[in-house]
Amino acid sequence: MQSRRRHAAAAVLSVTALLAFICVQAGLVAFPLRDTRSRSLLVPPRWLPLGLHAVRAGTATPASVGTEAVLLPGWEVIVLLRRPDAASAPADENVQNATCVFRGGASSPARALGPLPATGRHAYTCIMPEPARAHRHDAPLVLFPASTVGNAGDGASGRSPEMLKWSDRIVYESVVIVGGDVLVFAKGVNRRKKVNRAAADIRCLYYRADAGNAVASLPATTSAQQVFRCPPPPATTPVDLELRVTLAVVGEQPIPSLATYDLPRRRDSPPMSSHVTESTPSGKRLICACTMVRDVAKFLREWVVYHAAVGVDRFYVYDNGSEDDLVDQVRHLTSDGFEVFTMSWPWPKTLEAALSYSAAVHRDSCEWMVFIDVDEFLFSPHWVHSENPTKSMLHSITTVGEDIGQVSMWCADFGPSGQTAHPKEGVIQGYTCRRQIMERRKSLVRLGAVDRSLTNSVHYFLLQPGFRSKWNTRVRVNHYKYQAWDEFKVKFRRRASTYTVDWTNKKNPRSNDRTPGLGFEAVEPAGWPHRFCEVNDTLLRDVTRRWYGLGFGNKLGRRRIIGTTPGSSYNV
Ligand SMILES: *[C@@H]1O[C@H](CO)[C@@H](O)[C@H](O)[C@H]1NC(C)=O
Ligand SMILES: *[C@@H]1O[C@H](CO)[C@@H](O)[C@H](O)[C@H]1NC(C)=O
Ligand SMILES: *[C@@H]1O[C@H](CO)[C@@H](O)[C@H](O)[C@H]1NC(C)=O
Numbered sequence: 001m002q003s004r005r006r007h008a009a010a011a012v013l014s015v016t017a018l019l020a021f022i023c024v025q026a027g028l029v030a031f032p033l034r035d036t037r038s039r040s041l042l043v044p045p046r047w048l049p050l051g052l053h054a055v056r057a058g059t060a061t062p063a064s065v066g067t068e069a070v071l072l073p074g075w076e077v078i079v080l081l082r083r084p085d086a087a088s089a090p091a092d093e094n095v096q097n098a099t100c101v102f103r104g105g106a107s108s109p110a111r112a113l114g115p116l117p118a119t120g121r122h123a124y125t126c127i128m129p130e131p132a133r134a135h136r137h138d139a140p141l142v143l144f145p146a147s148t149v150g151n152a153g154d155g156a157s158g159r160s161p162e163m164l165k166w167s168d169r170i171v172y173e174s175v176v177i178v179g180g181d182v183l184v185f186a187k188g189v190n191r192r193k194k195v196n197r198a199a200a201d202i203r204c205l206y207y208r209a210d211a212g213n214a215v216a217s218l219p220a221t222t223s224a225q226q227v228f229r230c231p232p233p234p235a236t237t238p239v240d241l242e243l244r245v246t247l248a249v250v251g252e253q254p255i256p257s258l259a260t261y262d263l264p265r266r267r268d269s270p271p272m273s274s275h276v277t278e279s280t281p282s283g284k285r286l287i288c289a290c291t292m293v294r295d296v297a298k299f300l301r302e303w304v305v306y307h308a309a310v311g312v313d314r315f316y317v318y319d320n321g322s323e324d325d326l327v328d329q330v331r332h333l334t335s336d337g338f339e340v341f342t343m344s345w346p347w348p349k350t351l352e353a354a355l356s357y358s359a360a361v362h363r364d365s366c367e368w369m370v371f372i373d374v375d376e377f378l379f380s381p382h383w384v385h386s387e388n389p390t391k392s393m394l395h396s397i398t399t400v401g402e403d404i405g406q407v408s409m410w411c412a413d414f415g416p417s418g419q420t421a422h423p424k425e426g427v428i429q430g431y432t433c434r435r436q437i438m439e440r441r442k443s444l445v446r447l448g449a450v451d452r453s454l455t456n457s458v459h460y461f462l463l464q465p466g467f468r469s470k471w472n473t474r475v476r477v478n479h480y481k482y483q484a485w486d487e488f489k490v491k492f493r494r495r496a497s498t499y500t501v502d503w504t505n506k507k508n509p510r511s512n513d514r515t516p517g518l519g520f521e522a523v524e525p526a527g528w529p530h531r532f533c534e535v536n537d538t539l540l541r542d543v544t545r546r547w548y549g550l551g552f553g554n555k556l557g558r559r560r561i562i563g564t565t566p567g568s569s570y571n572v
Helices: 002-025 297-310 326-335 351-364 392-398 485-494 539-548 555-559
Strands: 047-049 067-071 076-081 099-101 107-109 111-115 122-127 141-145 170-176 182-187 202-208 214-219 222-224 227-230 243-249 285-293 314-319 340-344 366-371 376-379 404-414 433-446 468-471 476-479
Touching (some): 099 122, 107 122, 111 340, 182 243, 182 351, 202 227, 285 297, 285 351, 285 392, 297 326, 297 376, 297 392, 314 326, 392 433, 433 476
Parallel strands (some): 285 366, 404 468
Antiparallel strands (some): 047 141, 182 227, 202 243, 222 227, 376 476, 404 433
């Protein structure tokens, strides 16, 4: 099974490499600056593609139609609908039933990923069906059943832009940040950690979406990892153009790009998921938490309720393609008064880039940000005698000198603690035995102190000159890392991190992230429930039992919240 998957992955790689090679040889690099083909589409009668509501088939202007897409390993396709206009926003019931239709007519079900954070463009994912794989890789259309249109059609017959490939260089996202600079996210330009090209060797190109001609070419001002900072296009650029942005290494072809330059005026309403809006931010929050999730909705309530009680004011959840009930969980939490925002971040192995994005974009909303996973809980043994949780518990960590840009904390790794299934009382009351040694660090970051390059190693951000980091040993992170086997194996397979090697992968066997004593098989090791148990540590269990009673992630946690508006007090 495992090896079949590896073969499949290798096949994808070689196919895409071959295609790339052929394209280069034929001078056919799918690069939009030279792609002036007509993109008019013929619409099969039964289907009404999103984005075409307002235009008649065949007469659509290139800027307002269709989709573009990127092919990921494993024949997964991410499809973006162009332009997030209100007119093209899908109705809720339609979102669930979308279909990807490929050139030649092959189709597969499309799953909605929600709007992308920067532009609000709706993203979908589908698997490219067998028959489509052999053909040219045109971007599929995403189609919705349109009950008002009769008769069956047999698939897409129009032309869409060529699908981009995730395998090499690609510009996948961009966002205008406060001050007007544009962050451009690109894969494959800086190839290795800590080896960054000089910003001066990289040009930022703004070009017209319709005609493809460049309107501005400006040098980047920072270049680190997958993040490039670009000056905005000149103020003289006409505002009615749909502008796109890409990068070019000096002396080389521009990089294929999915990124649009969205003029700030178009971003009046935050392009977050529709069930939450950031419409009433009354100044900055003191502490926000940011996390990347995939299929961990069942842990979310406990994590949010607990952290809100001890001082996290707002939560940003970047969703990497969850298929569980995350949306419902978040809806419940927001209606209970918690400030939780979700955004889709579908790009594979881009965790650092997502954190850079988050640090830059939320700098206006949050003074401090803690970057933790949903199995990590900030806790201080000094809280064990308090009758109630208060926001000052964490807020007090931020009362440090103005030159402190980052507060680092140790992690305590908990083991399965005898559990054989997800504990009903929740994670922090269910797991009570841990390893003795504290390892790794997690940081609370002052967003205003983060270096312009946004360089980070997930746990740690590079700071601007003049700022330094400081340890706080009173507060630690309880990391429920080795849970009951059924949870652990899922978590590690899907772990949303570039940093962590898949634990079934034999590469890098001495990585700090590798679980000691585990082989390479997804088979429960003997004695798992009692592993990683060196110290009984019931401090957090006991104090949350006092605060919330048994089973703190459930209704009890909800009932004790006072106030229903975001930002009000959660004190009991
Ligand atoms: C979407 O699909 C579901 C299940 O197949 C079906 O019940 C529902 O009516 C469909 N909705 C629309 C709008 O077609
Ligand atoms: C999202 O999940 C996929 C599949 O588990 C993984 O390959 C990818 O690296 C994840 N993305 C990020 C940003 O971590
Ligand atoms: C933890 O507590 C349990 C029950 O009191 C005990 O049996 C076990 O030996 C303790 N484990 C350690 C590592 O101290």
